[in-house]
Amino acid sequence: MPELPEVETVRRGLQPAMEGSKIVRAEARRKDLRFPFQKDFIPRLQGQTVTGLGRRAKYLLADLGSGDVLLMHLGMSGSFRVVQDEETKAPGQFHYPRSENRAHDHVVFHMSSGSTVIFNDPRRFGYMKIIARTALEDEPLLKGLGPEPLGNEFDAAMLARSCAGRKTSLKAALLDQRVVAGLGNIYVCEALFRSHLSPKRLASTMADKKKEPTDHARRLVTSIHAVLNQAIKAGGSSLRDHRQTTGELGYFQHSFQVYDREGEQCQSGGCSGIVKRFTQNGRSTFWCPHCQK
DNA sequence: CCGCGGGCCTGAGAGC
């Protein structure tokens, strides 16, 4: 599921349930997700107040009163659900939307706010890890990450510098979290479409000889900002797994212009093209060859 | 260092 807009949607949904509230009890209902849980995973969580809930790229970071940080990643199929205690029929019995499978509820946080927060992840590509806040900057999972696409430091000049001299395609560069952190296949396809740039174009064309940004880079940054902000506003995109923490679907998938629209008419004003799909670095790329150059 | 392909898991959907 989760690219930046989905993770941000989840963060905003978890905030009222978790921030300023204590983890009264935590359960890990199996021994591993993508990686085994740390031996002291549960004891380091229980009794701790969540002092803040942040996001870095596609990671959620819960600051704990102890000085630890709980790092969470949704992988491909992870989702969180917040259930109010009064909805709980009996201990361990939660209300589920029809399509959800509780067999994949792997982690449960019982919060002093009266909310229960449940992490569900069928494919288990997600993970959770506790690290000391003082060790955050040395954390290998976060270390190589590039700028936040909606942050101040990400602009055309920054994009040009990190793409200059790159031998790879623009599509592959945008998926590389070292270039910009938080985009995935959907939003890269959509941002390229909105800026009329071909996914096959060389990443290095974002910069001129002096590594200054080209107009292409400026257009692309504008499109990235626009598509991410619109997607966050829509609660993210729900193709199969993504849910908001209320269990509701996101609805940005209805605004896709190219993703998952192979064979359909290009939506760009006046363009007579048809959306095509091909495989690039092992991932599907959707684009309009007629108006993306 | 860089770029690419494989692998980790399960489930949904297509085709037979």
Added chain:
DNA sequence: TGCTCTCAGGCCCGCG
């Protein structure tokens, strides 16, 4: 209905 095959929003790792 049910089997098999392909594919999926991410990311780490090892190879060349």
